[in-house]
Amino acid sequence: VTFNWAGTHDVWIHPTGDCSENNRISVGSTTGVSYTFTEGDVGRALTFACDVLAHCENGQIMNATVISDFGGGAGDGGRGRTMDIMLDWFIPVGDSLPPLFAEVGDTITFNWLGTHNVWIHPTGDCSEAGRIRVGSTPGVSYTFTSDDIGVVTFACDVGAHCENGQIIMVTVGMEGDTGFIPDPPQENIMVEWFIPEGDMLPPITGQVGDTVTFNWGGTHDVWIHPGGDCSEANRIRVGNTPGVVYTFTEDDVGTLTFACDVGDHCENGQIMSATVMRAPKNINVDWFIPDGDSLPSVMAEVGDILTFNWLGTHNVFIHPTGDCSEAGSIEVGQTSGVSYALTEDDIGGTITFACDVGAHCENGQIMQVTVGVPVNVPQNIMVDWFIPAGDSLPPLTATVGDTITFNWGGFHNVFVHPTGDCSNENAIAVGATTGAMYTFTEADVGVVTFACDVGSHCENGQILMVTVSPNNVDDVNVPPPSAANTKFSTSILAALILVAGSSLL
Template identity: 25%
Template sequence: MAGRCWGLFLLPAAAAQLTATDFVPYYNYEGDLAVAGTVTVTTDGTSQTLAYSLTGTETACAGGANSSLANSCGVHIHSGTACDGDAGGHFYDDELVASDPWGSITYAGQFGSTVSGTTASVETGYDDAEGRTLIIHGYDGGRIACALLTAPTPAPSSPTPAPYALDWKFYMDPQELSVAAGTTVTFSWSGTHNVWEVPDAAALANCDLSGGSEVAPSSVQTFDVAAPDAPKTKYYVCQEPGHCDADQKIAITWAAPVVAPTAAPTPRPSVAATLAPTNSSDEPTQNIVELAQATDFLSTLVQAVVAADLVETLSGDGPFTVFAPTNDAFAALPNGTLASLLLPENQPQLIAILTYHVVPGKIMSTELSDGQEAATVQGDVVTITIADGTVKVNDATVSIPDIEATNGVVHVIDTVLIPPATPAPTPAPISGEFSSPVPTAAPAPAPTAESVVINSQLVLDQVTVDNETLESIVKTALVATLSYVTSTDQIVAFSVVSSRRRRLQQTTTVAFSVRVEGTAEFAASYTETIVSELSAAAQDGTLNTALATAGDAEGAVGPTAPADANDYDAINDATAVDGAPAPTARPTPQPVAPTPAPSRRPTPQPVRQPTRRPTPRPTAGSAGMEEEDGSEDQGEDQGEDESEDKGADSAGGGLAVLGIALAAFLGLLCVGGYVRMKMFGSQDRSDRDWARDLHGSGVSNPAAARDPWGRPTPSETRGVEMASTHGLRSYH
């Protein structure tokens, strides 16, 4: 009889439940957090287990508690009995329990407006915690909220416990949940998930669905699991391929009703119980940059994004997938590395590192697969590995997946990703052909990503270098001019399309192609930027500066980009989004040797020569400059070189002849003036008769006619110029 009475005495203590619902800010807390929700404490003997569903907790705890700070992100029972003053120390019997058992009990590791879970059992040495304070701690370990643990108020009729909101997602943690008898568990999710019930713990552990059945399809997004009539554990998994292997599974245990003389107690309804279930179905309200700015453990990443001038880009429409390193990840870089990267002169390297963490498109963790390679904005790929429930990006572990933003998604990682070393340079392509990287095995693209190419062109002037050097100069200038091009490796094609020479000036049109990793729609947004930046740089002269700087680096004179030939409309007409880079080279016009002409006088420098006046020396006639197209340039340049060699040899002799002729001409003027005074009338008449006879003679070849002195008369002058013993006379 005594044994039976003892058993009845222990039974209520073994299943006693208390709740804390009416949270208020801790009496000396001055922050902005306002915690609300329910914590249910189940006492089993002298140990307590806490089941919590809270809002308003510190978001920094999503990345885990700070191991160097006591009570970081804690949810603890304290010995105090009021929330308007000091709540005292942790609730445990220090005579029965050797050390404080509450240090590892936290709500950390969850991101969103609602955090929920069940703690491990805490041995306190006490069998009753009613009236004690339930304290919520912040990331720094400080006390931010307080509520009293009270016994549920009996209801006159059979009550229904508040539903438990379960965020049904990848990497469920914890994977075991204990709820009060009669509690409805509400599964809620976004994306492609469903709910299957499997028969036992073995099937749950092995993701064996052979004996299971679907209880909720993916289309419903939310599903209520009613409490069983008797204490029971049920097992649920997501049947979508790979989801169960990624720990989207849970075991739910409904506790036995409390044996008491009165009706079985149930938790009191709370504000949290009436909220929309789960956080993952809520629409995000912050973009990626705003989300990072609001998260303490991503503050170093925000600093780097600001230094790289990427705030506006990552605040854009996107969508983007960002693998976000924590502050600890940046701190783990070699000493001095971060400080060096943040220097203005190292901004290109910082941009390369940060864009290596960004993948075009919104890729949720459910879309990742083991061995997958995702192409980044920087141009290289990252490799995804999934093993034993752990997801890695290269060597970095994903600690918090699927933090959604208005313009994409963030996956928090514990290591900074460093792009692979720049590959060794490939042999220079044949002049006029497209250049391309060394062929490699094509990486498996991310589910929403593809490789596209944007084709464009520039018109250049004063090109004095060969095509290989020109390619290097233009690529370097494009990297300095275009904000989305951070490496010459992104310029996957280059060719000289045409070279035209008109009069004494020459222009050269070059085509180039920029590789962008992303969807065609994603690349189209870059097209507008490329057109705007190139045309603006051509108009304000910054493109000429970039070309000159690149030319200096090559030990050559860089070309110029004339503003009128590179305005917005001209570049826009030549710019388009294409598919993957063509595997074959773009053909270039083949040079055609021009037919030599004795009248061609090559002019190696584009300087306009003054119009030649007739001189006493007999010449073969003036040379004309013909308009040439790109197919004649090679032969013309060869002729120019030969003529320059010959001209250099005879330069001195030509100057001497010119001097003698000029002296003779001046002498004739003097003599002619004197004779004119003596013989004006008769000679002037003779000159006029000669001029009239010349124009009326019907000479078919005026260029072959000669004046009274026996000199050829040039037909291209406006009149006939003659020299006589009286001087020069012009008739018009």
């Protein structure tokens, strides 16, 4: 614990628990003095007081309850207590103050010299729109509640202090929640909305939370076409003025089709497919020695990021053995806030993280993470489109949301043949130029047949069968953890991301 002040003060420990100076123990008399809790302080309340004149009697006295290590009670997934976060509130040399992590129930206290104040900025930047006042005197505190889960932005609104860097982001999770997911970063996808010369506008890919902005000159509009084509059945209006925006939600995961319904604009190619994916999760892990056998296991997906936060002395290693053996262990990091990003190399098994300080692992500081691949991740299937030497091109498999791209030299085209053979009855044009693309929708589940209708190309084997499976976005392809499927690849070295964690105290 670090004590900061302006003026004349000091810090003493009062064993009596009040302002009596009997048997008092000096901590220090200069601002910034620190005291480190020891095992000898466990189980009792320490009382800190200022003995300058009548400062203690006037309220400059504070109790601190000290617990053993930093673990929670049995079955508690978190650190087992609330935290007092002491923050020096000033204009930094860099862009902004380093971000912090907190839990519901934690209290953050802002200390400063000079002229400052503290506001919550709901906008997440220096805009004062909708701001909420915290206080304007040093030592002002704020306690996080369940309403704060996510990211809370604090800023100083004195002059240009915020613009000069006096702003801090605090990610707040539920108390004891090792799987808290903050809001994902958002992207603004800019689309030039016009009638193309080719078959259709190129597809886009985004995540939940991303925003698409449509810009145009002339007369156009934007609609969502649930049918995936130019049919206006059950269409959903986005807007009819340039600059109209649409934000992807969880309901959009999969494939969306945007189209212009002015005249025959859609039929002339003003239609666009958007593949929408779930955003990766940021999973915050409270890293401590638990009272039980081990820390609770975690289910995660490729792209998710695990961030390990702790107090005291710990580290993080990957144990390929799945237990506390350090054979072949890979270091993740030695400082609180270190992160690990899950990659495709981690799919299909369990990764074991452990602390190798002393006997911490043996005492339960070990965690299993089962990694799956989100089934909604779309694939771009590249096809060399030619007349084969054999009977036909080899069949393929795909999932709803995947896009197939046909590339060729020479003179070819691509059609969907509903008949499943070379008959062009009710054939649907895909494209007549190399690079033609087709995105599979729910209507395609089953077998889709693509063929070239130039001359007798189809009869000579330029025909392709694609078996399309549904994409159940509510499921994640995660096998149950077991010793048999525990895996490790040395290529995960490439996935180590070391992030210097900022001190909370």
